[in-house]
Amino acid sequence: MELGRDSDTGGQVKYVVELARALAATAGVHRVDLLTRQISCPDVDWTYGEPVEMLERLSSGGADDDDGDESGGAGAYIVRLPCGPRDQYIPKEELWPHIPEFVDRALSHVTNVARALGEQLQPPPSDAPATALAAPVWPYVIHGHYADAAEVAANLASALNVPMVMTGHSLGRNKLEQLLKLGRMHGPEIQGTYKIARRIEAEETGLDTAEMVVTSTKQEIEEQWGLYDGFDLMVERKLRVRQRRGVSSLGRYMPRMAVIPPGMDFSFVDTQDTADGDGADLQMLIDPVKANKALPPIWSEVLRFFTNPHKPMILALSRPDPKKNVTTLLKAYGESRKLRELANLTLILGNRDDIDDMAGGGGTVLTAVLKLIDRYDLYGQVAYPKHHKQTDVPHIYRLAAKTKGSVHQPGSCRAVRPQAAAYGLPVVATKNGGPVDILKALHNGLLVDPHSAEAITGALLSLLADKGQWLESRRNGLRNIHRFSWPHHCRLYLSHVAAYCDHPSPHQRLRVPGVPAASPSMGGGDSLSDSLRGLSLQISVDASSDLNAGDSAALIMDALRRRPAADRREGSGRALGFAPGRRQSLLVVAVDCYGDDGKPDVEQLKKAIDAAMSAGDGAGGRQGYVLSTGMTIPEAAETLKACGADPAGFDALICSSGAEICYPWKELTADEEYSGHVAFRWPGDHVKTVVPRLGKAEDAQASDLAVDVSAGSLHCHAYAATDASKVKKVDSIRQALRMRGFRCNLVYTRACTRLNVIPLSASRPRALRVPVDTVGHRPRQGGGARRRDRGHRPREAPPGAAQDADPAGDGLARQRAARPRRGRVRHAGRRGHGLPQHRHAR
Numbered sequence: 001m002e003l004g005r006d007s008d009t010g011g012q013v014k015y016v017v018e019l020a021r022a023l024a025a026t027a028g029v030h031r032v033d034l035l036t037r038q039i040s041c042p043d044v045d046w047t048y049g050e051p052v053e054m055l056e057r058l059s060s061g062g063a064d065d066d067d068g069d070e071s072g073g074a075g076a077y078i079v080r081l082p083c084g085p086r087d088q089y090i091p092k093e094e095l096w097p098h099i100p101e102f103v104d105r106a107l108s109h110v111t112n113v114a115r116a117l118g119e120q121l122q123p124p125p126s127d128a129p130a131t132a133l134a135a136p137v138w139p140y141v142i143h144g145h146y147a148d149a150a151e152v153a154a155n156l157a158s159a160l161n162v163p164m165v166m167t168g169h170s171l172g173r174n175k176l177e178q179l180l181k182l183g184r185m186h187g188p189e190i191q192g193t194y195k196i197a198r199r200i201e202a203e204e205t206g207l208d209t210a211e212m213v214v215t216s217t218k219q220e221i222e223e224q225w226g227l228y229d230g231f232d233l234m235v236e237r238k239l240r241v242r243q244r245r246g247v248s249s250l251g252r253y254m255p256r257m258a259v260i261p262p263g264m265d266f267s268f269v270d271t272q273d274t275a276d277g278d279g280a281d282l283q284m285l286i287d288p289v290k291a292n293k294a295l296p297p298i299w300s301e302v303l304r305f306f307t308n309p310h311k312p313m314i315l316a317l318s319r320p321d322p323k324k325n326v327t328t329l330l331k332a333y334g335e336s337r338k339l340r341e342l343a344n345l346t347l348i349l350g351n352r353d354d355i356d357d358m359a360g361g362g363g364t365v366l367t368a369v370l371k372l373i374d375r376y377d378l379y380g381q382v383a384y385p386k387h388h389k390q391t392d393v394p395h396i397y398r399l400a401a402k403t404k405g406s407v408h409q410p411g412s413c414r415a416v417r418p419q420a421a422a423y424g425l426p427v428v429a430t431k432n433g434g435p436v437d438i439l440k441a442l443h444n445g446l447l448v449d450p451h452s453a454e455a456i457t458g459a460l461l462s463l464l465a466d467k468g469q470w471l472e473s474r475r476n477g478l479r480n481i482h483r484f485s486w487p488h489h490c491r492l493y494l495s496h497v498a499a500y501c502d503h504p505s506p507h508q509r510l511r512v513p514g515v516p517a518a519s520p521s522m523g524g525g526d527s528l529s530d531s532l533r534g535l536s537l538q539i540s541v542d543a544s545s546d547l548n549a550g551d552s553a554a555l556i557m558d559a560l561r562r563r564p565a566a567d568r569r570e571g572s573g574r575a576l577g578f579a580p581g582r583r584q585s586l587l588v589v590a591v592d593c594y595g596d597d598g599k600p601d602v603e604q605l606k607k608a609i610d611a612a613m614s615a616g617d618g619a620g621g622r623q624g625y626v627l628s629t630g631m632t633i634p635e636a637a638e639t640l641k642a643c644g645a646d647p648a649g650f651d652a653l654i655c656s657s658g659a660e661i662c663y664p665w666k667e668l669t670a671d672e673e674y675s676g677h678v679a680f681r682w683p684g685d686h687v688k689t690v691v692p693r694l695g696k697a698e699d700a701q702a703s704d705l706a707v708d709v710s711a712g713s714l715h716c717h718a719y720a721a722t723d724a725s726k727v728k729k730v731d732s733i734r735q736a737l738r739m740r741g742f743r744c745n746l747v748y749t750r751a752c753t754r755l756n757v758i759p760l761s762a763s764r765p766r767a768l769r770v771p772v773d774t775v776g777h778r779p780r781q782g783g784g785a786r787r788r789d790r791g792h793r794p795r796e797a798p799p800g801a802a803q804d805a806d807p808a809g810d811g812l813a814r815q816r817a818a819r820p821r822r823g824r825v826r827h828a829g830r831r832g833h834g835l836p837q838h839r840h841a842r
Helices: 011-025 096-121 146-158 172-182 187-194 196-209 218-223 233-244 273-274 282-286 295-305 326-337 337-342 361-374 389-401 417-420 434-441 453-465 467-484 486-500 553-561 570-576 602-615 633-643 673-677 690-695 732-738 763-774
Strands: 031-037 053-057 077-081 142-143 164-167 212-215 257-258 315-318 343-350 404-409 427-430 446-447 585-589 623-628 652-657 661-662 668-672 704-707 717-720 744-749 756-760 779-783 824-829
Touching: 011 031, 011 053, 011 661, 031 096, 053 337, 077 096, 077 146, 096 146, 142 146, 142 273, 146 164, 146 196, 164 196, 172 187, 172 196, 187 196, 187 553, 196 732, 196 824, 212 343, 212 486, 218 434, 233 257, 257 486, 282 602, 295 389, 315 389, 315 704, 326 343, 326 453, 389 404, 389 417, 389 553, 389 763, 404 417, 404 453, 417 427, 417 434, 417 467, 427 434, 427 453, 427 668, 434 446, 453 467, 453 652, 467 486, 570 779, 602 623, 602 633, 623 704, 623 763, 633 652, 633 661, 652 763, 661 763, 668 673, 690 704, 690 717, 690 732, 690 756, 704 744
Parallel strands: 031 077, 031 824, 142 164, 142 824, 164 212, 212 257, 315 343, 315 404, 404 427, 427 446, 585 623, 585 779, 623 652
Antiparallel strands: 053 077, 652 661, 661 668, 704 717, 717 756, 744 756
């Protein structure tokens, strides 16, 4: 792995890859897919462009071979999906506009693999009809790592009804706090450089959907996640108590926090070498003439910097990132004569060829390091090699241990402390973040303020000058390191997933028929709609039946799916004369035309509809139409009639800002199956009276934001806003709701005279996927009139973004019954970005 190449290739990448490999080697896990971005760029290794790469399982040093899956699991794979320009390596801060595309392609991949695994693992019985299809095998859990992957995972989990887990690694609010504390950048500059507001909102979105958040320490929960609107530790504890007592949570929800120590691959640790370190003669190790075996090349690369290589080594290993605060360590070392006389300093700061060519702030950090070395005249005492490989890292730790040195880790990387302990190295680490609980478990070092040079100097002198304390820290680390093995981590992880990831929403099923051969007239393409052509959604809800009962449950669902004719509504006769059939294309009329009074502007809407309809002239029924609007179903039908258009001529009406889908050729009522899907985490009437209280300005009257019963529905609370100046913005209302545990989407519509509060998994883009995937066509946006739905557009959306836009359209239904207890664990990679190269078995 090319760790340290830039700020996007830090220790989290190694953590995620090793986690995938370790999970694949755990009993009961059949397959692990690590989704990341595909890059075909001459500036990076060719392996980044490989669509699929198989990861070899961890050796016996990193996982329990005895616990392997006796059925023979498929293993772990890096799956690289095209996202944005394929020929460019894009920094994570610039990836946000491409997240929706990544979600689409990830959904296509998941669907295809689910179908293939179903045919492989659960084939229909021999006496089944020839047309019988195998039940798809859906992921057991979807895990998002880092902010952008958390947003991807939230959309996938919402689409597939698969539990979501997230790990923040490095949190946006904490980073913003640290940058402001350093005083090097101001708010607007931080926003422009790091897109910090977009990153924080992605993390909030992850909290909205996640059922479990994995952390390394309790301190991370209290002091880092506690900064977010979507998590309050006290509220979470109260809701947990209510759940334990069987008392209603009143529509509120907080994700569960699971403290799971990070894992480590011990396969590279030479235990015999570590055990005899105390009595080894360093001269025998660093003198090739006296050594009995070949020495690692990286040793000579490090030792060539030192005038006296026999002194203990202070090792700092991190990316050249300003937040790692390497310069404070260098100042502490340069200003302490006693520390300079006692020890050497080794800085492993990624890889570089030319400092001027380094991306991001890496060049700035290295320049500052060189200036400090020159200022304090540290030549012969500080090593800063230009290159190292991932396989060199164990040898670097071994060398530091042989010199009876220590590790200084100013950052919050979760892997460094356990790695140091495995090699018998005491640690000086920051008192912020993960190191607090990790060092409490290992007892192998000291915690300091990373911004205090005096504190760093004192801690290093305490460990290096006192042989007794050094030996005690070394023994403690070696004795307690078993707590951080990957097998232990995976067992804890899967047990927490089994305990926490089972929400009380209605059981739902998703059946995916096989893909028929494409018609020659339909053409080719690589869009999601092409790859999902023929995908048909059949959702059914069963609130009382046991869906784990196998075939009997399926029969119950099929019985519920067939409603008696007497139960059908009056408009159902429309289906006898018209049905959309199989479309080759679908034109979406996504317009809301209103006057200043909030009433539909019939003239403008008629022009838009006529333009859309004329675009389909001559298609011969191969093109369908969908109206996407913030109006209710009756309002949309009446408006269409006023425009001279027959509602039954539309394949679907997406109404109430995505809370409802209606098939007017069938009946002018909300589709029950879609309603069952969006019910996930919907607070219902519990939030109905809360919104007016939180949404009004201080000087507002009760009538300025009042419930509009006529415009509401089962999954849409509508509020009439008579004076826009007396009503808060959507972001403010959403923040207040999140802080109280309510998870909703909010949209202003009808020229900001109506506020729609809809379920978390409902929106106009998400609802669009249902008719798109049902008939299998390429969607096209139509209409050009004024668009007045506001509030749901993502922050920093590009100009011209669709109304109600969110990170992905994901109206696919959820399935829980057919999911195996430990089937597949799907990880969205740290950034939907190309993971560093791995030369494993393919």
